[in-house]
Amino acid sequence: MAQTSKDIDSKTGEIRADFAILDRVIHGKKLVYLDNAATSQKPKAVVDALVDYYNNYNANVHRGIHTMSEEATAAYEGVRETIKGFINAVDTCEVIYTRGTTEGINLVAQTWGRINILPGDEIVLSPMEHHSNLVPWQVLAAERDARLVFLKLDDQGRIDMEHASATINAKTKLLAISHMSNVLGTINPVKELAQMAHAHGAVVIADGAQSVPHMACDVQDLGVDFFVFSFHKMLGPTGVGVLWGKKQLLEAMPPYQYGGDMIASVQREKSRYNQLPWKFEAGTPNVADVIAAGKAIEYLQTLGMDWVRDHEVELTAYAMQKLGTLKGIEIYGPRDAKERGGVISFNIKGLHPHDLGQILNESGIAIRAGHHCCQPLMKDLGVMGTARASFYIYNTKAEVDVLAAALCEADKVLGNVALR
Amino acid sequence: MAQTSKDIDSKTGEIRADFAILDRVIHGKKLVYLDNAATSQKPKAVVDALVDYYNNYNANVHRGIHTMSEEATAAYEGVRETIKGFINAVDTCEVIYTRGTTEGINLVAQTWGRINILPGDEIVLSPMEHHSNLVPWQVLAAERDARLVFLKLDDQGRIDMEHASATINAKTKLLAISHMSNVLGTINPVKELAQMAHAHGAVVIADGAQSVPHMACDVQDLGVDFFVFSFHKMLGPTGVGVLWGKKQLLEAMPPYQYGGDMIASVQREKSRYNQLPWKFEAGTPNVADVIAAGKAIEYLQTLGMDWVRDHEVELTAYAMQKLGTLKGIEIYGPRDAKERGGVISFNIKGLHPHDLGQILNESGIAIRAGHHCCQPLMKDLGVMGTARASFYIYNTKAEVDVLAAALCEADKVLGNVALR
Amino acid sequence: MSLSDDLYRETILDHYHNPRNNGTIDDATAKIEGVNPLCGDELTLYLNVSEDGKIQDVKLQAHGCSINMASGSMMSEAVMGQSVERAKEIIETFKEMMLNKEQDVPLEDDLEDLEALRGVKKYPVRIKCALLPWNTLLDGLAEACAAKK
């Protein structure tokens, strides 16, 4: 499994050829795209799948009897098989297409949650949750008179497991936890936490928005009840994602949206609903993007998720070491690259992340600056925001070097002293 | 505004060149695509917009400070201007992006509806509503102890306005009505109905899924409060649509989904929400498809919606006349092409729509067969389903001829006597 | 192969235009409705099952396409007079014939008439039409057996 850095670099070279956008020039500099935690770039195979669909067999699915509708339906439903294999689901009917992670979580909150969360119940969250895995639970808790309870982090942004085992208790009805933090990079011990929660009869939803793109994820091994992710962060198109859930739970849930395709029969006054997974997919679905998402998974499967992970661990370790030498820099999250994903959030004394982002952009480097949809975590860290560089399969050590050099430049532009 | 048939045919020839899929061959025959009410085909400009986005400026929107994120945000938000102009909205903040018509209606039902529909209230619907504009109201009515009340149709599938003016009364809280029927083709007098509803203080939602693609729609002139449509039926990509609503109503509504982008500030226990339109757009949006949808509108604007409508009226009149000569055929909906859209639903005595659809497919003709997500209407018509041919800008009279010839053939294949 | 060879063979059209065992049973042991949610095809199946588990009578009232009607008509002939057990075997065999993607499942000699429906397998959307009567029968047998106890 361990490759030499040479291997990785030559493979990365091949990969880069599949991403036309990486040739883009920004302010006269070659694009260095380090905003992958926000959204990834898309390989030729994914873009081609869209063009192929629209130019050759675009049709509405399920209800059509003509050839193109059959082809579109087969391709659209076939991707469920691909996803099932990718995350090791038990059955394709557990794979629900959504717009993305956010919609998946809202679906669970508004269907499973409204029925199962009762007054006095506790919903346990980590303090590093993305707004998407926090605000829906705030609203549900307020509606159902339940309480949000937060886990604790250590000084490297890892969950304090002793505190967790006391916090997850008989009152816990739901554990909502990100598999990988989009700020700290922390990979949370979801499996252990899920065991704790299950021991008390609670249900577990894991937010896989940052983990599924970057490491092998097995829903059965993780032992969670619901799992959500977005394709746009994993080489796929915008506008499509997955809610995976245990069949038994999904079956007991009411539908989320109502309309075409999710019904079994409709009368004027009442209707019967379709079986899984269509019960949760009202209206004409995002056919083209689902089909293209299938190609994104196939691309990752060809690389192998172990390769993806190894590549990012190596890149992250290199970047942490390189950036760590800059004066006045603070890097958040676990210090060991093996405990984290390829997301590096940092601040440089006296340099506001916005200014950093702007100045790096002048060198063609795309990073993100701000609260990363994690305002409560920013508060815990005692900062207004952070700068964040995040990696993917096409990034190289050379790009990390460009980043480090540009950070020194930024310090000069802003008349700061930190790096001098 | 009136063109000769020659004009229309030469323009249609030019248009067809923009749709690569129309060269497709099915069972050795050139594709005749007559399933446009289900979904339309996409011109080169729309497909190119997707490729351009993914190959040149794919980035997450709103929160990014780097060039590509700025470009993506500008393009994504710019489409709101285009839509505002297209439907004559008052303000871009009234234009909410959705997955499609179905999601738009569910959004209104679950936010506006849950607050405003009270026990005993009446929701008035037409009997021709698509399941998407029926089932959400059934569920809401059950939840809120309200009642669904149905308008009446005459023998040409037009709303009985006298009955309507008695049915829409002080108890009416909502009128939910399709602008154009996807089965009968009927163009409903939404403006007059909205006036009746408003006279009693009711709110009006119009389903523009079939009208917006095919005729000029002006939300201010129609005088409705909410208006919904899907881009996939109007040359745009799958997975994106619009909810337009009056600002005042939208502002008073709670959000629909919670998460990133829809918040103003988040604390552990509670959050404040963003302003319109983002309040209703939680999570990473379907950026690519929104941008491509903008190109679809521009394509239609270049043709001119009056041209589109004229073309379809001419084609529909021709088809009704041609198909009308077949023995044993029954065509539903208004007899005058000027009163209807380019949707022709029919049955032929002794020939089940499924069998028809299958046999036409053998001649490369794509039509739809079934209940078209209008089961209650099927029941009113006393049929299990219908066959449906539906037209768009690229269809020709020659294609109508192919359809008519294939219908006679079908009759032979099925050993039926109706057409003999 | 043409559409007429696959789907619209003479046997099928004959059963479609003249469905066998079309009607109702007044004192049915079981009466079951089947629906195909996507196309709206409907079917009511009546069963008379004797004390010793024989299908004494089966009747159908169907509103569907040619494949759906013909399949129901042929099914009624295939199971009429059979034991519940044997009927279940026949259903199993037929479903296998329709659904097995890997290989062509052969029919026993006494089910030869069903051969005419084999061509439906090539048309994925229509398989549901062919299966509706059989799945409804399966429900009906379960109900009939439950009723006996």
Place this chain on the structure above:
Amino acid sequence: MSLSDDLYRETILDHYHNPRNNGTIDDATAKIEGVNPLCGDELTLYLNVSEDGKIQDVKLQAHGCSINMASGSMMSEAVMGQSVERAKEIIETFKEMMLNKEQDVPLEDDLEDLEALRGVKKYPVRIKCALLPWNTLLDGLAEACAAKK
């Protein structure tokens, strides 16, 4: 033009590193918080408005980027001692300078110092950073005037 010419001019960096009127006012006529929801920048603005409608004192506590901080600092200098009416005019002028897409809006001579922020207009994302203090001031003036009544 480079980034340093547009955004990070010396005047701006000077205000950023040494913000004027930084602090709080104990008995403020109005105290208003401003937030930029997308980047999380925060700002608290304190105002003392006299009976006859003069801004006697203005103080800011800001946590933001260079543009945000510099804009707030320059603003405080521009409106200090001005009448509420004149302050509103200045806000209007500044917003016009930032937001007018058609043309370059000139500044009156006495507002010359604000010229340094004109370059921000080229960076759409940063316009919000520059405007936050000004919008907050607008809210503050409304509150101060309401409090007086």
